[in-house]
Amino acid sequence: MTVIAVLVTSLLALGAGLALIRVVRGPSVLDRIVATDVLLAVIVMAIAAEAAFSRDATGLPILVVLSILGFTGAVSVARFTSAASAASAPRGRR
Amino acid sequence: MSGVLDVVAAACLVVGALLSLSAGVALLRFPDLLSRMHAATKPQVLGLLLVLLGCGLRLRDIVDVTTLILVAVFGMATAPVAAHMVGRAGYRAGMARSDLLVTDELATADERP
Amino acid sequence: MSPARGRWRDRAIAALGLTAIWVLLWGSFTPLTMVGGALVAVVVLTVFPLPAVTYAGRIHxxxxxxxxxxxxxxxxxxxxxxxxxxxxxxxxxxxxxxxxxxxxxxxxxxxxxxxxxxxxxxxxxxxxxxxxxxxxxxxxxxxxxxxxxxxxxxxxxxxxxxxxxxxxxxxxxxxxxxxx
Known part of the structure; x- marks a missing residue:
């Protein structure tokens, strides 16, 4: 199981790292929000994987809270981002 | 029996983690916002379900399994809401690159009375 | 089915769903969690009434x-x-x-x-x-x-x-x- 744990952890970390690059590069607010959502999904998966490997359910309530509230960030940003400010990002660098 | 369950759980966890890696790659490679959002759906739905399944197969406790079912249900109920809000805002801001679209039936529908 | 009866049926379905979530959160199927969940569901539905989404269908x-x-x-x-x-x-x-x-x-x-x-x-x-x-x-x-x-x-x-x-x-x- 240790080999699997190392494999899963490194895959998740790699995915999170790539998503983080997209958060930094943008170019628009909405791109960052999408990347942050992926980051959150990876975090949820990491907590669940940790619970699976250690057979310890301490982290599960965190998952419930994240799964209920995790989408509010994206919704509120999308709702209150005006079309102008979303499009004002430089369109050349993608 | 428990050995078999552990192997299945490990397979679920590895595939879920692979999906999150491919989402990271797609997030960097895909050309515009809406294509990237498709990549984001993967770890949020199938990846999450697989990892939760693997977790449930390892924990095998009724209390924990019900919590995991709730996480799966909430995740699947909320992810489309966020995706729709972001996608709509992005489309209205003109962030779907029209040179990559084969057809755009929403643009032509807007012109109709 | 009369509209009033349909309305009550919608509320009953919503209350049942909320109770199920409550029981799943506790993770134990005891009479205490079920009655408690039903009470919370009734309070929630009274304080935060849902818009009328009529569900006329049947689950197959x-x-x-x-x-x-x-x-x-x-x-x-x-x-x-x-x-x-x-x-x-x-x-x-x-x-x-x-x-x-x-x-x-x-x-x-x-x-x-x-x-x-x-x-x-x-x-x-x-x-x-x-x-x-x-x-x-x-x-x-x-x-x-x-x-x-x-x-x-x-x-x-x-x-x-x-x-x-x-x-x-x-x-x-x-x-x-x-x-x-």
Missing amino acids: PLGVLRFAGRFAKDLVVASVQVSSLAFRFGHVPRSAVIAVPLKVPSDLGLTLTAEAVSLVPGSLIVEADRERGVLYVHVLGVRDAAGADRFRRDVLDLERRIVQAFGSPAERRAIKEPPT
Whole structure:
């Protein structure tokens, strides 16, 4: 199981790292929000994987809270981002 | 029996983690916002379900399994809401690159009375 | 069924759902959690009344099973497809925005179809026209007009499976008539 744990952890970390690059590069607010959502999904998966490997359910309530509230960030940003400010990002660098 | 369950759980966890890696790659490679959002759906739905399944197969406790079912249900109920809000805002801001679209039936529908 | 009775039925279904969530959160099926959950559900529904979403349908177990099985298959196939697109370096995927006029434009059918379409990777609801019952879907990896038509048919098939699983008798009849 240790080999699997190392494999899963490194895959998740790699995915999170790539998503983080997209958060930094943008170019628009909405791109960052999408990347942050992926980051959150990876975090949820990491907590669940940790619970699976250690057979310890301490982290599960965190998952419930994240799964209920995790989408509010994206919704509120999308709702209150005006079309102008979303499009004002430089369109050349993608 | 428990050995078999552990192997299945490990397979679920590895595939879920692979999906999150491919989402990271797609997030960097895909050309515009809406294509990237498709990549984001993967770890949020199938990846999450697989990892939760693997977790449930390892924990095998009724209390924990019900919590995991709730996480799966909430995740699947909320992810489309966020995706729709972001996608709509992005489309209205003109962030779907029209040179990559084969057809755009929403643009032509807007012109109709 | 009279409107008032339908209203009470909707409330009873909502209360049942909330109680189920409460019991699942506690993770133990004791009388205490069930009664407590029912009390909390009644309080929540009284203090925060839901807008009237009338559900006239009946749940058909066979239809639900067929829908769930096909949904799981779509989920896996689409995830593999989008993943393989991600790892095909040097290829820029093209996409399309496709209008799908639904056959049975009820609120619940529209919502469930939109949710199912969004959950599958590779398709995303950009806009939903509630009055006309039209979904505008952004699809990844469409090459030409034939691909767009194929996808439109897939969404309509999905809608048919959903109506056959959750729809009312009138909706089920309406969806059967024109064979596509």
